[in-house]
Amino acid sequence: ATDEHPRLLLSGTVGLTLEFKLSTLITLGSGVPFTISDASKGFGPGEFELRRNGGRPDGFIQYSQVDLRLAKDFTISDGRRINAFAECFNLFNAKNYGGYDGFIPPATDNPNPKYGQPSTLVGPTRSFQFGMGYSF
Numbered sequence: 001a002t003d004e005h006p007r008l009l010l011s012g013t014v015g016l017t018l019e020f021k022l023s024t025l026i027t028l029g030s031g032v033p034f035t036i037s038d039a040s041k042g043f044g045p046g047e048f049e050l051r052r053n054g055g056r057p058d059g060f061i062q063y064s065q066v067d068l069r070l071a072k073d074f075t076i077s078d079g080r081r082i083n084a085f086a087e088c089f090n091l092f093n094a095k096n097y098g099g100y101d102g103f104i105p106p107a108t109d110n111p112n113p114k115y116g117q118p119s120t121l122v123g124p125t126r127s128f129q130f131g132m133g134y135s136f
Contacts, residue, residue, distance in 0.1 A: 003053065004063070006031045023069045029060025032122075040107050055102050055116065065123055066091040068073040090126045098122040101130035 007029040014022050033053035041047040069110040097118030105112055 004032050004091070007063075012133045015079065019072060021069075023071070025067045027063065027065045028061050029063035030060060031057035031096075032098060034102045035105065038104045040068060040104050047102040057097070057100060057118070063096045063123070064086050064092075064094045065089070065096065066094075080136045081134070083135070085133075086130055087090055087123050087129040087131075089129070093120060093126040095121045 007027070010024075010026040010028075012024055016022055034057075035048075036051040036054040037094065038049040038051060039047070041049075052108045067087065067089050068086045068091055069085055071083060074082045074084070076082060097120065099120035100116060100118050101114040102116075103112050104115065
């Protein structure tokens with residue numbers, strides 16, 4: 001139910017001065033499909049048609065998210081280290097939509113003005129996380 005064509009994931013890590021590490025995960029996608037409930041012929045037997053994953057959002061990139069992580073290791077003694085990091089999820093606060101309206105009413109009714117429009121946001125809004133780890 002959540003297939004997405006195409007979806008591109010890019011990741012990378014780079015070493016910075018003072019032994020900091022910066023890494024990123026970039027996700028770009030076409031958006032997930034939605035189910036079409038087609039009642040254009042009516043609701044009777046053989047008239048109503050349910051097309052699972054029959055609709056797709058308009059446009060090429062409907063989902064985008066850029067995450068960043070800055071980390072540094074500190075050695076405190078032989079074999080003992082502390083790792084500190086700061087992360088930002090959805091750096092550009094992209095609005096990624098879901099819950100598309102896929103209802104097609106009977107031909108005798110008015111068209112659905114919300115057909116193909118999203119009703120929810122998916123994925124996180126811009127958020128931050130800080131943490132530490134200890135290894136020995």
